Amino acid sequence: MPKDGGIGARSKRREDVRFLTGRGKYTDDIQLPGQTYACFARSQVANGRIAGIDTTAAEKMPGVLAVFTGEDFKDVGGNPAGWLINSRDGTPMKEPKRPVLAHGKVRHVGDAYAAVVAETYEQARDAVDAIEAEIEELPAVIDMASALANSDNLVHDEIGTNQCFDWGWIEDNREATDAAIKSAPHVTTLHLVNNRLVPNAMEPRSSTGSYDPGTGEYELRTTSQNPHLTRLLISAFVLGIPENKLTVIAPDVGGGFGSKIYHYGEEALVLAAAKRLGRPVRWTATRTEAFLTDAHGRDHVTKIELATEKDGKFIAIRTETMANVGAYLSNFSTATPTFLHGTLMAGVYSVPNVYVNVKAVFTNTAPVDAYRGAGRPEATYSIERVVDKCARELGIDPIELRRKNFIKPDMYPYTTPVALQYDSGNYDALVDKMEERGDLAGFEARAAESKSRGKLRGLGISTYIEACGIAPSNLVGQLGSRVGLYDAATVRVNATGNLSVMVGAHSHGQGHETVFPQIVADMLGIDESMIEIVHGDTSKIPFGMGTYGSRSLAVCGSAVVKATEKVITKAKLIAAHMLEAPGEEVEFEDGIFSIKGTNKTVPWGDVALKAYIPHDFPLENLEPGLEETAFYDPANFTYPSGAYACEVEVDPDTGEVDVLSFVAADDFGNVMNPMIVEGQVQGGLAQGIGQAMLENTTYDENGQLLSASYMDYTMPRADDFPMFTVDHSSVTPCTHNPLGVKGCGEAGAIGSPAAVVNAVIDAIQRGGKSDLTHIDMPLTPARVWAAMNA
Amino acid sequence: MYNFELVKPKTIDEAVAALADEEAQALSGGQTLLPTMKQRLAAPDRLVSLANIAELQGVSATGGVVTIGAAATHATVAEKAASAYPALAALAGHIGDPAVRNRGTIGGSVANNDPSACYPAAVLGSGATIVTNAREIAADDFFEGMFSTALDEGEIITAVKFPVPEAANYRKFIQPASRFALVGVFVARFADGVRVAVTGASNDGVFRWSEAEKALSGDFSAAALEGLSVASDDMISDIHGTAEYRAHLVKVLTARAVKAAG
Numbered sequence A: 001m002p003k004d005g006g007i008g009a010r011s012k013r014r015e016d017v018r019f020l021t022g023r024g025k026y027t028d029d030i031q032l033p034g035q036t037y038a039c040f041a042r043s044q045v046a047n048g049r050i051a052g053i054d055t056t057a058a059e060k061m062p063g064v065l066a067v068f069t070g071e072d073f074k075d076v077g078g079n080p081a082g083w084l085i086n087s088r089d090g091t092p093m094k095e096p097k098r099p100v101l102a103h104g105k106v107r108h109v110g111d112a113y114a115a116v117v118a119e120t121y122e123q124a125r126d127a128v129d130a131i132e133a134e135i136e137e138l139p140a141v142i143d144m145a146s147a148l149a150n151s152d153n154l155v156h157d158e159i160g161t162n163q164c165f166d167w168g169w170i171e172d173n174r175e176a177t178d179a180a181i182k183s184a185p186h187v188t189t190l191h192l193v194n195n196r197l198v199p200n201a202m203e204p205r206s207s208t209g210s211y212d213p214g215t216g217e218y219e220l221r222t223t224s225q226n227p228h229l230t231r232l233l234i235s236a237f238v239l240g241i242p243e244n245k246l247t248v249i250a251p252d253v254g255g256g257f258g259s260k261i262y263h264y265g266e267e268a269l270v271l272a273a274a275k276r277l278g279r280p281v282r283w284t285a286t287r288t289e290a291f292l293t294d295a296h297g298r299d300h301v302t303k304i305e306l307a308t309e310k311d312g313k314f315i316a317i318r319t320e321t322m323a324n325v326g327a328y329l330s331n332f333s334t335a336t337p338t339f340l341h342g343t344l345m346a347g348v349y350s351v352p353n354v355y356v357n358v359k360a361v362f363t364n365t366a367p368v369d370a371y372r373g374a375g376r377p378e379a380t381y382s383i384e385r386v387v388d389k390c391a392r393e394l395g396i397d398p399i400e401l402r403r404k405n406f407i408k409p410d411m412y413p414y415t416t417p418v419a420l421q422y423d424s425g426n427y428d429a430l431v432d433k434m435e436e437r438g439d440l441a442g443f444e445a446r447a448a449e450s451k452s453r454g455k456l457r458g459l460g461i462s463t464y465i466e467a468c469g470i471a472p473s474n475l476v477g478q479l480g481s482r483v484g485l486y487d488a489a490t491v492r493v494n495a496t497g498n499l500s501v502m503v504g505a506h507s508h509g510q511g512h513e514t515v516f517p518q519i520v521a522d523m524l525g526i527d528e529s530m531i532e533i534v535h536g537d538t539s540k541i542p543f544g545m546g547t548y549g550s551r552s553l554a555v556c557g558s559a560v561v562k563a564t565e566k567v568i569t570k571a572k573l574i575a576a577h578m579l580e581a582p583g584e585e586v587e588f589e590d591g592i593f594s595i596k597g598t599n600k601t602v603p604w605g606d607v608a609l610k611a612y613i614p615h616d617f618p619l620e621n622l623e624p625g626l627e628e629t630a631f632y633d634p635a636n637f638t639y640p641s642g643a644y645a646c647e648v649e650v651d652p653d654t655g656e657v658d659v660l661s662f663v664a665a666d667d668f669g670n671v672m673n674p675m676i677v678e679g680q681v682q683g684g685l686a687q688g689i690g691q692a693m694l695e696n697t698t699y700d701e702n703g704q705l706l707s708a709s710y711m712d713y714t715m716p717r718a719d720d721f722p723m724f725t726v727d728h729s730s731v732t733p734c735t736h737n738p739l740g741v742k743g744c745g746e747a748g749a750i751g752s753p754a755a756v757v758n759a760v761i762d763a764i765q766r767g768g769k770s771d772l773t774h775i776d777m778p779l780t781p782a783r784v785w786a787a788m789n790a
Numbered sequence B: 001m002y003n004f005e006l007v008k009p010k011t012i013d014e015a016v017a018a019l020a021d022e023e024a025q026a027l028s029g030g031q032t033l034l035p036t037m038k039q040r041l042a043a044p045d046r047l048v049s050l051a052n053i054a055e056l057q058g059v060s061a062t063g064g065v066v067t068i069g070a071a072a073t074h075a076t077v078a079e080k081a082a083s084a085y086p087a088l089a090a091l092a093g094h095i096g097d098p099a100v101r102n103r104g105t106i107g108g109s110v111a112n113n114d115p116s117a118c119y120p121a122a123v124l125g126s127g128a129t130i131v132t133n134a135r136e137i138a139a140d141d142f143f144e145g146m147f148s149t150a151l152d153e154g155e156i157i158t159a160v161k162f163p164v165p166e167a168a169n170y171r172k173f174i175q176p177a178s179r180f181a182l183v184g185v186f187v188a189r190f191a192d193g194v195r196v197a198v199t200g201a202s203n204d205g206v207f208r209w210s211e212a213e214k215a216l217s218g219d220f221s222a223a224a225l226e227g228l229s230v231a232s233d234d235m236i237s238d239i240h241g242t243a244e245y246r247a248h249l250v251k252v253l254t255a256r257a258v259k260a261a262g
């Protein structure tokens, strides 16, 4: 029987009612009295020296209230990188300043060098056109290998190189890994590109700054995945506004996928402008601005080697990657290719030697940062592609090769050579589930049927493991994080017995407003409808480190549990007082407090009311009120894992690939709401298969973005996909958080690209072209046809 | 977008008069023109809407000719031409998405002559006649290369007349992002010969593949195309496909269109 409420129920997403009926309130929907509008002047060239900016004509345009240039911000701070990475030689990474507005130089197409604030957006835009900027174009730094080789042509002159860092993980493994590869009986080598992606949240970025001259208080309404981090960055690094004078509100946010984790210069501009004008200032990105300036994702060029015994037993994995960080360091850009990538390079395998080298490269392109999966898709794609290639070289079935090398259930906790300690998992069980749900036994018959129609059918497998619930502060601190990564929740019981739960994790599509109440309701034995979630406003919630890295449930959800436990403890004391019994004798079940061995009871609602009408409280022992806060900092990452299978059909005449079926068998630990988990996996699969098949961000050699609109950037559409088979019935609970949950938000995007590419290679090899071992994503018809006819 | 004046004439004559101003431009479905104006790439002072002119509406079929009013939407053609000219109706029914099909018009598409648009292939492949307020222009004389046509300044298309072939088919291979034609081939078999028109592929816009026409006029079967190939020299190369790939697709799609036309 499916439950109709509480943990494990398929409760419908309550937030969808407002989203689907047009009643959501997004930043751009909120009109403040006296609001003005900002528009940015953006560079048309990728690399250029600003010789002069003449704003005189613009200032005289109708409706114009203020014009800003980089000069106005040259004395405030830069937008910092959140993680300090040290190079192999011990030197710290290069951290050139990322100013609010470009000063001295523009560094990518779309880089903002001036801004106009006017009474209307059209007036601001007209005035932007009237700004006369003299920008001397310089040769663009685009290709990463040439960027590293050529120190004459620099993105940032002051650092003397285009290399941000040269990182080894773990440097102590280097020699042993090199030696193991040298002496191994078999080495599979693969060169691959992890394509650059534009996140394309449905809602473009938008920010409104306001300032109250009476109190000196600022408010920023902005499209953010983590308002507290944005406040911290603006306060402590960029504008120096005291944290207690700045409220950051992220109202309804229409998707982020990583791109809205970060603080952007436009947020600082609207605050500074609001102060100068004493009026609210709004900026909303056009879709073109979103393409040009949202932090992009992925963009790795990688060489990976897998050394094995003749029988396929893994000996070593060595990776060399160039990771594009774009023109400036976005907040997580240095963590993504390193600690979210290198630490996962053992995958689900027991392999004694692993070494990863990552060179991060500045280029004259938009900043690159974490995008759904962040580092883990890159790791998984590299590993699962090279494992597949190895299986083909050794003539071993790809599933058998994987099973042979899996970390086995009796090996946990398992410490990998790249420093993570996996707490639980059962990869064979996932593969069993995948084989069953995908009817893999019937594949050969289906392939024969495809062949009879002149099509090539292929089967591709991928497994994955990811580290999510991005936290423990002590661990991330050792790894270079400049912030802690816990989360917080306040559970406030109102006098009438209903609850407001203030959570640190912002919800922008994930379903927190539904799932967190399920948990609290389950713990209190009351109806979910009595619980409301409050999030996204730094003046209302205790603290939060944001929504990313599949951390909301594992980290913030655990804080909710802890705070609810504290509420129960306190409520028991109140009940004990009401029932005239010692506190330790109070039991609480299904919303009723009772005294052991008696028929004395008092319901939840009466206790809540009593907390606020404490006429007879023994005040020295019992405080009025019923509200508790908990901060939760876990002991480890969580480690979801999965086994994915994809079937494709390739049309040999055109190179067209049809994705016919996709099976995702995941282990997310305990599942709080299966419907939401399915939705998260399906969305992740759409983005992962989208990366494999459709999406690509292309700059030409001058740094012009060729794929700067939906005419040229292929967003996945529903008809690009089959119905997905999603299974999360294989469960090994997380061993260190109270709910036993692992996180599901990124899995689909992490595990799927390799399965798709493996399937296409399988199809082509079955079609007789066995020397074709790799095609870089996205597998567009043109690329597949070219590879087949090379 | 900059400000502009919008006029809504009721007759062709009024429209022509309103278009006499150099800064005026015809507005039909707006599916091409309005996005261009939003990006400030076009800035007409006056838009002359063709949407309210009864003479520009409608689809009719008489004497082996289907006549489509210039302001007929793609959705209208998909529905109303389905029995008289199924290949044309199917083409119209696969342009863009429902919103585009309910606004975009044949006149706008043909006047725009986008090198990746579908209609030019049907117009040229059918040997249609473009009727304007001033004259009639044969399809072979109308398309003058990417985004360029034989229309004079201020001249408006009023209708397109399609002779209905014995058999016809359009094969569109989509550009994955825009879903315009990466390559589209329209094949039409008439009593006096076969026409093959190709869109999406060439730097010169829609063109006729005359060797294929010759071969197919003798033997209307995919086998007749064996041994033929189109040169890739003048083909478009972009992030969605090389010139060689497009040239290859022309042949594959022509064969498929012939098979489907039966």
Ligand SMILES: Cc1cc2nc3c(=O)[nH]c(=O)nc-3n(C[C@H](O)[C@H](O)[C@H](O)COP(=O)(O)OP(=O)(O)OC[C@H]3O[C@@H](n4cnc5c(N)ncnc54)[C@H](O)[C@@H]3O)c2cc1C
Binding pocket: B025, B026, B027, B028, B029, B030, B031, B032, B033, B034, B050, B070, B071, B094, B095, B096, B097, B100, B103, B104, B105, B106, B107, B108, B109, B111, B112, B114, B116, B117, B118, B119, B151, B155, B156, B157, B158, B178, B179, B180, B181
């Ligand atoms: C999302 C999207 C997808 C699309 N997909 C496709 C596709 O798959 N295949 C395809 O072929 N097209 C596609 N299109 C283009 C679409 O078909 C347009 O509707 C068409 O190209 C222009 O027609 P319109 O009526 O909208 O013209 P408008 O945008 O109104 O006008 C276009 C141009 O033609 C001129 N004009 C309009 N009518 C006349 C006339 N009667 N006489 C003279 N000049 C005139 C205008 O002045 C303007 O210069 C797509 C468009 C969009 C937005």
